[in-house]
Amino acid sequence: MLTETKPKEIKVLIGQISLTRAPNLLQSVLGSCIGLVMYDQVEGIGGMAHILLPSSQDRELGNLPGKYADRAVQCLYAALLERGAAKGRIKAKIAGGAKMFNAAMSYRQQDVGLSNIEAVRKHIREFDIPLVATDVGGTSGRKIEFDMVRYQLKVEDFAQRVQVI
Amino acid sequence: MLNTALLSELEIVAHRGAENASNSLSGFLAREIAIEVNGVSMAPIETIPEQLGSGQTLALALLARVAGEIEGNAVLMFQREDALELVRALGSNAAAMPVEGFGELERSMMEETANITISSFMNSITFHLGKKCVPNAPIFMMDMAGAVLSVILMESAEVADQAIVFSTRFTCSTGGMNALFVFLPSPSSLGIMEEVLIDAD
Numbered sequence: 001m002l003t004e005t006k007p008k009e010i011k012v013l014i015g016q017i018s019l020t021r022a023p024n025l026l027q028s029v030l031g032s033c034i035g036l037v038m039y040d041q042v043e044g045i046g047g048m049a050h051i052l053l054p055s056s057q058d059r060e061l062g063n064l065p066g067k068y069a070d071r072a073v074q075c076l077y078a079a080l081l082e083r084g085a086a087k088g089r090i091k092a093k094i095a096g097g098a099k100m101f102n103a104a105m106s107y108r109q110q111d112v113g114l115s116n117i118e119a120v121r122k123h124i125r126e127f128d129i130p131l132v133a134t135d136v137g138g139t140s141g142r143k144i145e146f147d148m149v150r151y152q153l154k155v156e157d158f159a160q161r162v163q164v165i
Numbered sequence: 166m167l168n169t170a171l172l173s174e175l176e177i178v179a180h181r182g183a184e185n186a187s188n189s190l191s192g193f194l195a196r197e198i199a200i201e202v203n204g205v206s207m208a209p210i211e212t213i214p215e216q217l218g219s220g221q222t223l224a225l226a227l228l229a230r231v232a233g234e235i236e237g238n239a240v241l242m243f244q245r246e247d248a249l250e251l252v253r254a255l256g257s258n259a260a261a262m263p264v265e266g267f268g269e270l271e272r273s274m275m276e277e278t279a280n281i282t283i284s285s286f287m288n289s290i291t292f293h294l295g296k297k298c299v300p301n302a303p304i305f306m307m308d309m310a311g312a313v314l315s316v317i318l319m320e321s322a323e324v325a326d327q328a329i330v331f332s333t334r335f336t337c338s339t340g341g342m343n344a345l346f347v348f349l350p351s352p353s354s355l356g357i358m359e360e361v362l363i364d365a366d
Binding site: 011013014015016029030031032033050052053059062063064067098100101112140141142143158 | 209210211212214215220221223228304306307308309311312313315316318319322323324325326
């Protein structure tokens with residue numbers, strides 16, 4: 001008898017990195033943060049990092065390997081390779097990096113969303129990973145869900161406008 | 166890391182702040198506003214948005230940067246129906262209006278409500294700790310609660326995996342207008358608070 005496996009919904013919280021295989025779903029809610037997805041379709045493995053800040057500035061990582069863009073890209077990539085993904089097959093998608101408030105609100109007087117987008121793009125390039133889809137910037141938060149069967153990233157804003165990338 | 170005794174003392178300070186804020190809100194709205202839950206906790210950064218409510222729920226939030234000797238970020242958050250109830254109570258004709266259609270007047274009403282709440286709370290902190298903390302004008306945001314809260318976590322997250330959170334839920338005795346107030350002091354301000362409380366012992 002065939003049994004259908006119900007997809008498990010895995011929430012990726014701030015600073016976390018989660019890896020999974022089909023048919024599971026990786027989910028996150030983002031503001032200025034970036035949701036970085038990397039996957040190898042042949043091996044059937046993928047992962048998501050919920051990146052909060054652009055640079056670790058050599059700080060220790062603690063319990064949150066996905067907190068800083070520089071370390072998150074490195075950690076997620078290494079974790080996928082460790083679990084059987086192949087260098088030339090790994091692809092990336094990103095969403096998030098909204099400008100959630102004006103500069104006056106920021107303790108650093110900067111657009112953290114934009115800094116996050118630039119940092120993630122830069123570090124993905126360093127590893128020669130193709131960035132195949134993006135939905136970044138804007139001024140609204142996003143709920144994202146990565147489907148490990150279709151390798152599609154569903155992006156939804158607070159007004160429930162949905163797009164799949 | 167804060168010890169239990171210091172955390173308890175901070176809770177007392179936070180409770181006085183919440184009382185001051187609820188009194189000011191009651192006066193402003195001409196309705197009895199009570200403190201439903203009030204607390205101070207040290208929590209892992211990644212758990213804070215979920216701990217304070219569902220990450221993807223639509224929130225109408227007013228954010229204010231707090232400057233001075235104790236600095237940080239404060240936010241007053243409402244869910245959709247509570248925000249509508251609030252602006253109606255303040256005289257808006259928004260009876261049939263969805264929150265997505267809030268105009269300048271409704272935003273201004275919410276900003277003023279946040280200004281009163283946040284300023285009252287911070288005034289109380291200044292009074293009880295003897296350290297100046299002055300909130301800037303609140304900024305209106307409408308978005309998912311998790312997205313809003315991640316913004317105010319950034320400063321703490323940059324240097325630590327944990328943050329101290331002051332949180333208060335206000336409730337209106339006649340129904341509606343529930344609101345969540347959150348203050349996250351900067352990591353350096355937490356040290357200043359600790360020093361004040363230790364010196365006072």
